[in-house]
Amino acid sequence: MKTRLTELLNIEYPIIQGGMAWVADFHLAAAVSNAGGLGIIGSGGADADWVRNQVKSCRELTDKPFGVNVMLMNPHAPEIADVLAEEKVAVITTGAGSPERYLKKWQEAGIKIIPVVASVGLAKRMEKLGADAVVAEGTESGGHIGELTTMTLVPQVVDALSIPVVAAGGIADGRGIAAAFMLGAEGVQCGTCFIPCEETNIHQNYKDLVIKASDIDTKVTGRSTGHPVRTIRNQLTKLYLKMEAEGATLDELEQLSLGSLRKAVLDGDKDMGSFMAGQISGLLKEQVTVKERIVSMMDQAEALLGGKK
Numbered sequence: 001m002k003t004r005l006t007e008l009l010n011i012e013y014p015i016i017q018g019g020m021a022w023v024a025d026f027h028l029a030a031a032v033s034n035a036g037g038l039g040i041i042g043s044g045g046a047d048a049d050w051v052r053n054q055v056k057s058c059r060e061l062t063d064k065p066f067g068v069n070v071m072l073m074n075p076h077a078p079e080i081a082d083v084l085a086e087e088k089v090a091v092i093t094t095g096a097g098s099p100e101r102y103l104k105k106w107q108e109a110g111i112k113i114i115p116v117v118a119s120v121g122l123a124k125r126m127e128k129l130g131a132d133a134v135v136a137e138g139t140e141s142g143g144h145i146g147e148l149t150t151m152t153l154v155p156q157v158v159d160a161l162s163i164p165v166v167a168a169g170g171i172a173d174g175r176g177i178a179a180a181f182m183l184g185a186e187g188v189q190c191g192t193c194f195i196p197c198e199e200t201n202i203h204q205n206y207k208d209l210v211i212k213a214s215d216i217d218t219k220v221t222g223r224s225t226g227h228p229v230r231t232i233r234n235q236l237t238k239l240y241l242k243m244e245a246e247g248a249t250l251d252e253l254e255q256l257s258l259g260s261l262r263k264a265v266l267d268g269d270k271d272m273g274s275f276m277a278g279q280i281s282g283l284l285k286e287q288v289t290v291k292e293r294i295v296s297m298m299d300q301a302e303a304l305l306g307g308k309k
C-alpha cells in the first residue's frame, strides 16, 4: 500500500504509532519502525535531556526512520524543540496546540512535520504554514481529545487540504484502516492498539486493563477544565467526575490526579492510575508483538481494499 505518506516518510506501511506520553518510549518506537510503520517517542511532560537520550537509544535499536511527539503545553517544549532540530530526527508530530513558533527551525533541519489536529480550521492553518501532513484525530482516541468523531472529521479535513491526511481515533484492525482510506486518508495513526504489545515498556496491569476493557469502559474526565482526557474507567475517574459535577476547582481536581500517569504506567495502580486509552480498547483481546499487530492489520486492510475479503 504505497501512498503519499509512505513515500514522504520512507516507510513500508501507512501506519504511524501515536506518540503516547509515558507509554511510548524508544522500545515501542523502535519496534514499530522495525516492523515497517513509523514509531514515535512520546515526550509528554519530559525534559530535553530525557528526549535526547531516548532518541539516541532508539537509534541503537533501529536504522529505520522514527519520530518524536512534542506536547506543546509542556513547559520544556522550547528546549525539546532545539534538541530535535540538533538531532535531526526524521519526523515530529505535535499535540495540544499549534507548533507555529518552531516550524521554521524544524523545516531548516530537514524534519518532516505532522501536527495532530481536531478541527478543519487548525488543519488548514498547518497546511498554510508548511506542514508535510496532518493527523486528523477523532474523539474516540485515548488521551487528550477533541469533539469531532473520526468519521466526521477525516473527510472534512481531506476535502479542505491538499497535503496527506492521516486518520486517528478508533483504528485497531484492518477494517479501521480500510474505512479510513475510504474517507480519503492516506495513512492511520494508532495509539491504543499498541498498549497491549510485548515491547511496550509499561506495567503489565495497564496492558491487562486494556485487554479486559469492553466497549463502554472508557470515560472522559476534564470537560469542565477545557482539557478532556479519555481513560479506562476506575476509582479515579469516578471520583474525578463526581467532583467535576459538584463544581470542584481546577486546583482540587489537580490535587486528585497528581502523579496519576506515573501510578498507571510505573506502579500499575488499577484504582488511582490514569490509564489513558481509547474507545477501541474493547476490540483488543490479546497481547501480541508489535510485528504481529501490524502485519495482521495490514493483511486484513489489503484484503478488504483489494476487494478479496
Ligand SMILES: Cc1cc2nc3c(=O)[nH]c(=O)nc-3n(C[C@H](O)[C@H](O)[C@H](O)COP(=O)(O)O)c2cc1C
Binding pocket: 017, 018, 019, 020, 021, 023, 042, 043, 044, 069, 070, 071, 094, 095, 096, 116, 137, 140, 141, 142, 143, 144, 168, 169, 170, 171, 189, 190, 191, 192, 193, 275, 276, 277, 278, 279, 280
Ligand atoms: C496512553 C496515550 C497517551 C497519549 N499521549 C499523547 C501525547 O502525548 N501526544 C499526542 O499528540 N497524542 C497522544 N495520544 C494520542 C495518540 O498519539 C493517538 O493519536 C491516539 O491514541 C489515536 O487513537 P486510538 O487511541 O483510538 O488509537 C495518546 C494516546 C494514548 C492512548
